Amino acid sequence: MLAKRIIPCLDVTDGRVVKGIKYVDHVDAGDPVEQAAEYDRQGADELVFLDITASLEHRQIMLDIVGRVAETIFIPFTVGGGIRTIDDIRQVLLAGADKISVMTAGILDPDIINEGAQRFGSQCIVCAIDAQRIQHEGRDDSDLGLAPEEDIEWKVWTYGGHEPTDVDALDWAVEATERGAGELLVTSMDADGTRAGYDIELLRRISERVIVPVIASGGAGNVEHMYQALTAGKADAVLAASIFHFGQYTVGQVKQELAGRGVTVRL
Amino acid sequence: MGNLGSVEKALQYVGCAPVITSSLQQLEEASGIVLPGVGAFDDCIRGLRERGLLNPLRELIAGGKPYLGICLGLQMLFEQSEEGQESGLGIFPGQVVRFDHDLKIPQIGWNQVWPNQPVPHLAGISPGSWFYFVHSYYVQPADESIVATTTEYGYEFCSAVYQDNIFACQFHPEKSQAAGLKLLENFEQLTQITPPSERDEQE
Numbered sequence: 343m344l345a346k347r348i349i350p351c352l353d354v355t356d357g358r359v360v361k362g363i364k365y366v367d368h369v370d371a372g373d374p375v376e377q378a379a380e381y382d383r384q385g386a387d388e389l390v391f392l393d394i395t396a397s398l399e400h401r402q403i404m405l406d407i408v409g410r411v412a413e414t415i416f417i418p419f420t421v422g423g424g425i426r427t428i429d430d431i432r433q434v435l436l437a438g439a440d441k442i443s444v445m446t447a448g449i450l451d452p453d454i455i456n457e458g459a460q461r462f463g464s465q466c467i468v469c470a471i472d473a474q475r476i477q478h479e480g481r482d483d484s485d486l487g488l489a490p491e492e493d494i495e496w497k498v499w500t501y502g503g504h505e506p507t508d509v510d511a512l513d514w515a516v517e518a519t520e521r522g523a524g525e526l527l528v529t530s531m532d533a534d535g536t537r538a539g540y541d542i543e544l545l546r547r548i549s550e551r552v553i554v555p556v557i558a559s560g561g562a563g564n565v566e567h568m569y570q571a572l573t574a575g576k577a578d579a580v581l582a583a584s585i586f587h588f589g590q591y592t593v594g595q596v597k598q599e600l601a602g603r604g605v606t607v608r609l
Numbered sequence: 610m611g612n613l614g615s616v617e618k619a620l621q622y623v624g625c626a627p628v629i630t631s632s633l634q635q636l637e638e639a640s641g642i643v644l645p646g647v648g649a650f651d652d653c654i655r656g657l658r659e660r661g662l663l664n665p666l667r668e669l670i671a672g673g674k675p676y677l678g679i680c681l682g683l684q685m686l687f688e689q690s691e692e693g694q695e696s697g698l699g700i701f702p703g704q705v706v707r708f709d710h711d712l713k714i715p716q717i718g719w720n721q722v723w724p725n726q727p728v729p730h731l732a733g734i735s736p737g738s739w740f741y742f743v744h745s746y747y748v749q750p751a752d753e754s755i756v757a758t759t760t761e762y763g764y765e766f767c768s769a770v771y772q773d774n775i776f777a778c779q780f781h782p783e784k785s786q787a788a789g790l791k792l793l794e795n796f797e798q799l800t801q802i803t804p805p806s807e808r809d810e811q812e
Contacts, residue, residue, distance in 0.1 A: 343761055416622070417741070524715065608719040
């Protein structure tokens with residue numbers, strides 16, 4: 343059976359990891375390649391590198407890191423952050439990444455997904471969606487003619503959570519896959535950084551509408567949250583940063599616990 | 610694309626000296642051929658034909674050159690694919706078909722590989738080891754005796770084939786951590802063994 347994937351996320355700026363693994367003495371907490379190797383040893387199924395500055399001057403540093411990671415670990419890894427053009431995609435893939443993720447560029451110029459998928463294959467185009475929940479409370483539903491299912495909606499944000507848009511996250515999820523995105527990386531902006539749990543409802547609704555894998559992101563604080571995302575949320579993979587960086591769990595511990603609860607994971 | 614570089618790096622890691630080439634002479638001189646297969650079925654077949662490599666590749670593989678096919682490099686060995694119009698290499702009778710079930714397509718992620726027969730490429734790799742898959746299509750060999758491994762996704766499908774000098778897998782050993790590196794290392798070892806034909810000449 344296909345395993346649910348556990349994916350640590352590394353935020354990189356200026357060639358250094360912003361939040362390092364704090365509990366492993368021999369790992370340089372800032373070196374992305376060493377951290378990648380450590381997560382690989384722990385049994386990570388994939389890695390995601392987010393270039394959180396992603397300015398032009400940092401691009402070359404990131405490409406160097408991608409190349410070094412590709413020589414060191416032999417599990418799939420995704421690079422995201424600041425990818426705007428087909429040439430950006432080509433450079434990151436040539437440097438050794440297996441997948442790239444687009445977020446802002448996908449909204450501003452959705453054709454980049456079509457063209458990227460055509461040129462490099464859907465399997466390497468991940469569409470990242472930052473979604474904010476909008477709860478319509480106290481609304482007179484009879485007046486609006488909305489079913490309870492429509493009491494919540496989610497809007498897409500761009501520029502790493504800095505710019506709101508009017509794009510509906512569920513509709514965008516479907517459109518992105520129709521355009522050729524091979525996977526969706528769905529981040530709840532409300533939950534991100536809270537460690538209070540993923541937005542299960544968001545995950546479930548997107549998972550039920552698309553045929554490609556959905557990676558849950560934003561809000562992981564413990565294994566229970568991951569379990570909920572993978573079961574009730576119907577996600578295919580869970581991405582997490584803090585709980586691994588701060589040493590609350592190793593990837594192996596997370597997998598053992600999930601396996602104990604009946605989730606299929608690669609052990 | 611990224612795939613080619615990944616395979617190259619993984620082969621280097623296990624001690625090979627891979628050369629990415631479209632030169633027939635280099636293919637003839639190589640101790641083994643690895644075909645990762647990138648993109649769509651028809652593009653791959655046409656790409657080989659345009660470079661004048663389609664028939665020579667078929668002859669090299671049929672002639673006993675150690676061959677490792679990955680993903681499309683497996684699918685191309687068969688006669689036809691539901692993904693395209695072009696004919697495959699036709700080394701093995703059989704078809705390439707799309708998953709037909711309610712699960713997500715493509716299959717992306719880690720799945721277990723169960724050997725169907727003893728295969729030298731899988732020496733030292735435990736039955737049920739996890740390998741990384743990314744695919745929408747899989748092979749249906751007409752001759753079941755070439756099925757090397759099976760994997761379960763909705764139903765059981767053939768995830769690798771093996772016959773003599775040929776081993777080809779649907780999964781990506783270059784992205785499958787220790788188990789994948791072991792497979793590549795085994796392949797490297799097998800390319801070092803003198804083929805029977807040359808051995809006879811030496812004797």
